[in-house]
Amino acid sequence: AQSVAQPEDQVNVAEGNPLTVKCTYSVSGNPYLFWYVQYPNRGLQFLLKYITGDNLVKGSYGFEAEFNKSQTSFHLKKPSALVSDSALYFCAVYPGGYQKVTFGTGTKLQVIP
Amino acid sequence: DGGITQSPKYLFRKEGQNVTLSCEQNLNHDAMYWYRQDPGQGLRLIYYSQIVNDFQKGDIAEGYSVSREKKESFPLTVTSAQKNPTAFYLCASSKAGSAYEQYFGPGTRLTVT
Numbered sequence: 001a002q003s004v005a006q007p008e009d010q011v012n013v014a015e016g017n018p019l020t021v022k023c024t025y026s027v028s029g030n031p032y033l034f035w036y037v038q039y040p041n042r043g044l045q046f047l048l049k050y051i052t053g054d055n056l057v058k059g060s061y062g063f064e065a066e067f068n069k070s071q072t073s074f075h076l077k078k079p080s081a082l083v084s085d086s087a088l089y090f091c092a093v094y095p096g097g098y099q100k101v102t103f104g105t106g107t108k109l110q111v112i113p
Numbered sequence: 114d115g116g117i118t119q120s121p122k123y124l125f126r127k128e129g130q131n132v133t134l135s136c137e138q139n140l141n142h143d144a145m146y147w148y149r150q151d152p153g154q155g156l157r158l159i160y161y162s163q164i165v166n167d168f169q170k171g172d173i174a175e176g177y178s179v180s181r182e183k184k185e186s187f188p189l190t191v192t193s194a195q196k197n198p199t200a201f202y203l204c205a206s207s208k209a210g211s212a213y214e215q216y217f218g219p220g221t222r223l224t225v226t
Contacts, residue, residue, distance in 0.1 A: 032213045041201075043220050101215065
């Protein structure tokens with residue numbers, strides 16, 4: 001069975017500083033990995049995905065994520081945080097086929113002005 | 114939130130009453146999903162449907178029921194058997210076999226007292 005771990009419940013970063021939101025996964029075979037963002041009382045919005053190819057994946061709103069197979073990690077990054085990036089971020093893993101997606105527990109990102 | 118609508122946004126019910134949450138999509142997606150979101154627990158899959166007139170239990174199906182009579186619609190009934198129904202409920206859809214790219218609705222916050 002697949003699993004996803006987001007070890008930090010909350011990450012605080014100053015506006016303009018780089019940010020990292022951590023995610024590690026466990027899945028058989030080659031994983032599909034994703035990041036979603038959720039603003040208060042809203043649904044999830046897709047940010048980016050890794051399926052195959054370059055380990056550095058670029059997504060929406062200037063976010064990127066680095067796939068590291070040896071460390072089974074898929075950390076979300078952004079070079080310069082904005083206050084508007086403050087939200088709840090979910091990492092997710094998908095083993096393929098008609099199997100289900102497994103979401104992490106979410107990390108609240110707080111960007112401080 | 115793509116072409117998925119959920120209604121109502123807020124719903125209040127008395128304990129012991131069944132309640133049905135609406136989910137409609139105009140994305141022509143075959144697959145639809147219901148998730149429950151609780152603080153600190155991320156998203157947990159309740160039910161999913163890959164095709165009309167077919168659906169499968171997710172990780173926490175007890176106390177819930179669904180139907181999929183039309184491609185566009187996937188209503189969720191929270192029954193009185195659900196021990197702790199107060200939560201934020203999210204509906205999502207995807208193309209068949211593409212669970213990795215789900216589009217989410219805005220959610221319904223259900224409060225049962």
